[in-house]
Amino acid sequence: MKAEIITIGDELLNGQVVDTNSAWIAQHLGALHIPVVHITSISDKEHAIKNALRQAEERVDVIIMTGGLGPTRDDVTKVAVADYFGTTLIRNQAVLAHVEKIFRRAGRKNMPAMNIGQADVLANATVLFNDVGTAPGMAVERDGKYFAFLPGVPFEMKFLMENRVLPVLRDSYKSNVFVYNTYLLTVGIGESHLAEQIADIENALPPFITLSYLPKIGMVRLRFTGEGSDIETLTSITDSFKKQVMERVKDYVVSTDNRSFEEVLVQTFTASGVTLSTAESCTGGRISAQITAVTGASQMFQGAAVVYSNQAKMDVLRVSPDTLAQYGAVSEQTVKEMAEGAKRVFGTDYAIATSGIAGPGGGTETKPVGTVCIAVAGRSETRTQTFHFKNDRAINIERTVVAGLTMLWNILK
Known part of the structure; x- marks a missing residue:
């Protein structure tokens, strides 16, 4: 059928x-x-x-x-x-x-x-x-x-x-052939590297099971599809191959079902009883928008500060004027203070901060377009990282969102 x-x-x-x-x-x-x-x-x-x-x-x-x-x-x-x-x-x-x-x-x-x-x-x-x-x-x-x-x-x-x-x-119009789909979501590993790591498992798949790669920026969803007349046998065999892949790349797996990365984060935060806030400059509220689009986000998300100007960073988050003067708005020192300021202002356990040059203009010789700094403040530490993306503004913003959420997931783990 x-x-x-x-x-x-x-x-x-x-x-x-x-x-x-x-x-x-x-x-x-x-x-x-x-x-x-x-x-x-x-x-x-x-x-x-x-x-x-x-x-x-x-x-x-x-x-x-x-x-x-x-x-x-x-x-x-x-x-x-x-x-x-x-x-x-x-x-x-x-x-x-x-x-x-x-x-x-x-x-x-x-x-x-x-x-x-x-x-x-x-x-x-x-x-x-x-x-x-x-x-x-x-x-x-x-x-x-x-x-x-x-x-x-x-x-x-x-x-x-x-x-x-x-x-x-x-x-x-019931079908005599059952189609069984099951999923894995990986974050922080590229499609080609993922395929290379699980090539032997993929080569061992029987003809009635196919593996599809569904990549997005910063993540890859794997879909295992089995077709057969015995749904119990089909489910068992398909799940056994899924478990092999999951064990092989377990450091990158964030979900074993068809949930989005944001859904996983919201549900994990809620189950752990911890809270999140954001301080966003170059992402302009995109991270908080994606989190709050998930049902139940109100249980873990407390608030967001979109602080585009230096003055806003100082007034809202108490970023030090000396830090901005010495290192600039796009620096790990500044986003560290932004994240810790968001934690303090909103009273949360975790906070993400972003600042960068999304483009197409605004770059310099030392900080070209695509330079982005992200900080994630956790319960006991604050991690910072600088990324060097390309010249497309929309893609730079999307990459920053995924990178920030990935850093959050890693510190949460």
Whole structure:
């Protein structure tokens, strides 16, 4: 049992909108052991829609199409799909009443004529009633294949998937092949060095287990994927290889599941009953933003000081004017005082401080663009380190965030 996702919209192709629907759908299909083997983005054109459906029907069993169900002239999905299936559109009175009710609830007495067309559905389809929007979904089953046509608006798509599509797939399209995914998150080791260290283990993997490297700046997530008909045996064998890798690179492993680095930090701090604050200059609050984006961060995060100017460093964190004059804002001496000042101001057990030249300007011969200093103050010591990144401002900031969190993790361990 395999699936394909087709997303419709010129806005996806020209980069105006990022396709988050496919990732969400793929995750939920994966939970049903229905792997997505193809994701296609196409324009709002009838021929593109019909060609995509034809190709998908040849290679997979489940086709999920999103987008193009709105009321405007460029929403041509229903017309194209009706032609593809050799059927017509009929007006569904229950859907029409629902759309009219939504307009009355919004205080609009006259509903535009174009919205009436949203009640038109495929004559051969099962209507997927949309409680949270005006565009209904539709499902068609043909020759053992399942087609679902859903709105592109993310919250409407998710509602229909969770309440209309996934229950059908769960009951009627169960796969005989199970897909089991398990993860390791490593920090502080590059992808090539990691691959070199575990090459013999990777070479010993049986054909039904694959290992994928999912790198980001400063970290690599490993995904072990096993496919087989016996889920218990599959889980046991896959986990045994995961344990081998985990033991080999244990100094770099921060998570044995699919959590983010920030989630691991928040949960570790919370479980240990310790607290954190930040003092940020070149990162401009990015570290605190990533920490507080995690549910439960309020249990361990106390506050942040974004101190961009020297005056702010002195006024808020009591960084010594002599330190700034002698060593400069971008120095290990200054970030040490910043981190210890944040600990004192916010009353925390740990604090991270950053100061650097993110670029593209501001560098000097002795401190070129990309020079960043980070300090982490812990319960009994403060560690400092200077990094030399490159010339891209956004990447320098991202690298600084990861480096700071990695230093925090190391001192916490």
